Amino acid sequence: MPANLPPEYIEAELRFRAAKSPEEKLATLRELMALVPKHKGTEKLRVELKRKWTKLQEEVQHQQKKKQKGGRGHGYDHIAREGAGQIALVGLPNCGKSSLLAAVTNAKPEIAEYPFSTFRPTVGMMPFEDVQLQLVDLPPISEFTEPWVYSIIRQCDLVALLVDLASETPVEDFFTALEWLEKSRIRLIGHTANPLPSEGVVKRALVIGTKSDAEHAAHHLQELRSVTEGQFRVIGVSTVSAEGLWELGKALFAGLNVVRVYTKKPGQPFKKELPYVLPAGSTVTDVARAIHKDLAEKFAYARVWGSAEFPGQRVERHYIVHDGDLLEFHE
Template sequence: MPANLPPQYYALEKEFKKETDPHEKLRLAKECLTMIPKHKGTDKLQAELKAKISKLKKQIEGGAKKHGARHTDLLTHIEKEGAAQIIMLGPPNSGKSSLLDILTNSKPLIADYPYTTREPMTGMMEYDTVQFQLIDTPPISAERLESYLFNLTRQADLIALVVDVSTAGFSERLRILFDRMEEKRIILTPQIPEENNDPSLAFKKTIIAAHKYLDENGDKGLEEIKKEYSNFTIVSTSILDDESLNNFKQAIFKTLGIIRVYTKRVGHDIDYRDPVILPIGGTVEDAAYALHKDFAHKLQYAKIWGQGKFEGQRVKNSYVLSDKDVIEFHI
């Protein structure tokens, strides 16, 4: 029986053979396996791929033991914290580290020379009671790109491209970044397409921070990037402009397509410290599940407080919530 493999499989197989990074080879091997139709004619091919996957896992585990498992894990996977994980990507000296420094409690190494950032660094950024995980990463250029960045980018909830619009040639450096990502089947896009017929492609929702727009020539650069990338959400940012930094946070919240919902226990005050985060369109039942699935199963009804609502309005579990609603659960 012929294998009848789809064209996407051969594209992935070609990438797999060229790739040298074991983590990236493992990802590609797993994707190849998902592309193979499950029938008798592909049994041998499936077995071969599974053997390669097993071998790569052992190779990675062996390398982790040799060089320090904790350090290796940090480079290939960062545990998500807060409402969402946002990875900042950018060319050399784009100002990512200065943004991380001023927006979070982290203290990255900041210098005027390129490639100061050598490993990912995380920090928590707050926006209107919501905590976001912000990650600074090594710069991307035609000459240099850390291979582990592909895994981190695929795992992130949102990509923030940071580019210094006050420097000459920034547009070309940004185009190189897009191209380097696309080489690894990662498409940085303003909107995720409703359908993806090629599972090997990872579409990542992206915003652009037009950084250092207050510096000399920054105003010209800002106009240039707005014209060239008009389909993206573009936020002008500067560490000297608090309003621009708040706009950056707001753009992240809006682009993620989420709402925050506050909870209230019967007879107690509203808890504004740790909101429940839901996608737009989330319901009372979704909020209950976010707290605990058993809690959701026992839920009978809820009372809602919010803009344009009756105070303490009783609603069903299917009720669609709005941003900043307050819920009182009754079980």
């Protein structure tokens, strides 16, 4: 029986042959595997690709281990947190993760029309007001996703689940993505829900409908909003028209659930400096600890401008600070 391979397969095969590093080969091979039609005529080919894939994966893992032993790099299992919070860009192949990273940060990830073009994490910092949000672009989630992708998702502060609004089945894609995550024991919850005890890891998430410039995007965005029923915040963005990119910063920052707090010395005027960023619900003592552990022990009270009832109000150690508060510590 003839294999009848689609032209995209032939193209992908050329890319596979041209790939140099084993990682790149692995990524293009994954693409080949996804492109082979599943029928009797391609059975031998699929077995052959799977065999190559297993071999290459072993090779890549072996190389990563060697690197770790040599003290260079740590595989990709962990990305050091920087800025106000770490946000993982998660989604199915081709949903626009890398394009979004390139549009809102200085990072230069690989962007391509074919799936699986991203095969290592790429980090970029997105400026938002006076803080930076750390975005992590990842390979797509699919049947070929390697375990390290899920380890990074488990460790991030917020999941940005990207859904392609140019797809014919965005709602189905959304649920498929949730299923892949659930299989790896990661459950997403929205901004307002309280995490219920559950097996595995619970992650805060928001949904980003990408390619909002596409033909049926507005309708698809509505569909997505109605199936998530207010559970997840859903915003539409386009890296082509730049629609929604400004709102994105606000939504991501809100999703991180942190507060920015400024400080000044008693008797001195306020000089705008970079804020301390702490989890929402932090107290003035937590702020003092973030400044210096001795200060947390020795301060007697603080004065607060912003959330307090009147400017410069004296507050006790357990006062909960709000985003934008200015604090002054008194010993």
